[in-house]
Amino acid sequence: MPSIISVRGLRKSYASGHIALHGIDLDIREGEIFALLGPNGAGKTTLISIICGLVTPTAGQVMVGGRDIIRDYKAARRQVGLVPQELHNDAFDKVLATVRFSRGLFGKPRDDALIEKILHDLTLWDKRDAKIMELSGGMKRRVMIAKALAHEPRVLFLDEPTAGVDVELRKDMWRLVRGLRETGVTIILTTHYIEEAEEMADRVGVINGGRLVLVDEKEALMHKLGTKTLTLHLARPMEQLPAALADWNLALKSGGRDLEYLFDARAQEGSGVPALMRQLEALGIGYTDLSTRQSSLEDIFVSLVHSGDIAPGEAMAGKGGGQ
Numbered sequence: 001m002p003s004i005i006s007v008r009g010l011r012k013s014y015a016s017g018h019i020a021l022h023g024i025d026l027d028i029r030e031g032e033i034f035a036l037l038g039p040n041g042a043g044k045t046t047l048i049s050i051i052c053g054l055v056t057p058t059a060g061q062v063m064v065g066g067r068d069i070i071r072d073y074k075a076a077r078r079q080v081g082l083v084p085q086e087l088h089n090d091a092f093d094k095v096l097a098t099v100r101f102s103r104g105l106f107g108k109p110r111d112d113a114l115i116e117k118i119l120h121d122l123t124l125w126d127k128r129d130a131k132i133m134e135l136s137g138g139m140k141r142r143v144m145i146a147k148a149l150a151h152e153p154r155v156l157f158l159d160e161p162t163a164g165v166d167v168e169l170r171k172d173m174w175r176l177v178r179g180l181r182e183t184g185v186t187i188i189l190t191t192h193y194i195e196e197a198e199e200m201a202d203r204v205g206v207i208n209g210g211r212l213v214l215v216d217e218k219e220a221l222m223h224k225l226g227t228k229t230l231t232l233h234l235a236r237p238m239e240q241l242p243a244a245l246a247d248w249n250l251a252l253k254s255g256g257r258d259l260e261y262l263f264d265a266r267a268q269e270g271s272g273v274p275a276l277m278r279q280l281e282a283l284g285i286g287y288t289d290l291s292t293r294q295s296s297l298e299d300i301f302v303s304l305v306h307s308g309d310i311a312p313g314e315a316m317a318g319k320g321g322g323q
């Protein structure tokens with residue numbers, strides 16, 4: 001698949017001296033949904049702002065649809081739509097007028113049929129004469145998307161599209177974004193919600209401290225999610241693992257009170273759990289409780305963010321949790 005965006009050696013240091021991006025290389029494929037994950041301050045907004053021509057890079061090159069964002073700014077910018085986190089200025093504007101105006105900003109000729117279609121697609125047509133300030137939060141987000149689509153961009157950036165929205169609206173937004181992809185638009189979204197990346201993305205990139213620490217197919221990551229952890233709360237804490245258990249993928253945790261077994265839940269030969277239980281019984285190792293946990297993209301993410309660039313395979317052993 002050809003790249004619609006190509007980023008090479010991209011660096012950004014702000015006037016404060018802070019280096020927000022340390023040499024990013026990234027290709028976005030035409031027609032994909034790419035999720036950019038990262039904690040606060042990782043550099044997500046800086047990266048998308050540079051690609052959208054809002055922030056000047058310190059070094060490196062960005063091409064959008066074959067156009068250089070510096071040398072060929074207008075042509076590159078026209079291909080991009082940006083859905084920011086919040087609408088700032090148009091509280092008193094009416095929906096139809098503000099969306100139509102957004103198209104005009106890019107020098108595109110008026111096209112009422114297109115704007116009507118966009119408003120219908122986003123179930124905003126009935127609200128076309130409402131003032132933005134009168135709309136619910138979900139409707140406002142739809143207006144932002146409509147505005148970003150009004151000039152028919154090939155790439156749509158969604159900055160935290162579902163931050164602070166309820167679960168139902170989030171699902172609704174996901175449906176909407178998938179629908180957009182079906183029309184051929186390439187979509188790049190930044191998100192704090194791992195669930196969102198799992199649900200939506202074709203590929204996932206993780207950025208931390210201004211560096212891309214992982215770019216992978218979501219499916220490949222999901223395959224790695226086959227890993228599970230079985231935790232046995234031991235009846236008697238252990239100081240070290242008996243030699244007889246050396247061949248098992250085991251680790252003592254919580255000061256020797258918990259025994260963790262990491263296994264591939266999809267392995268052809270089975271999980272090994274029954275055999276492990278038999279062996280523990282034979283060794284007289286008792287437990288008072290047990291639980292299993294499916295590793296997730298969140299585990300990979302949290303491990304990467306906390307410990308730098310490590311192989312996803314190792315990251316699977318990480319503990320889940322929020323950011």
Ligand SMILES: Nc1ncnc2c1ncn2[C@@H]1O[C@H](COP(=O)(O)OP(=O)(O)OP(=O)(O)O)[C@@H](O)[C@H]1O
Nearest residue numbers: 014016018020038039040041042043044045046047
């Ligand atoms: N105009 C600026 N001047 C100086 N430093 C800045 C500026 N904008 C951003 N930064 C710094 O650059 C780093 C990256 O910020 P950026 O906004 O790109 O992160 P982010 O991943 O989008 O974070 P968030 O998830 O909180 O939006 C942060 O340390 C931030 O403080």
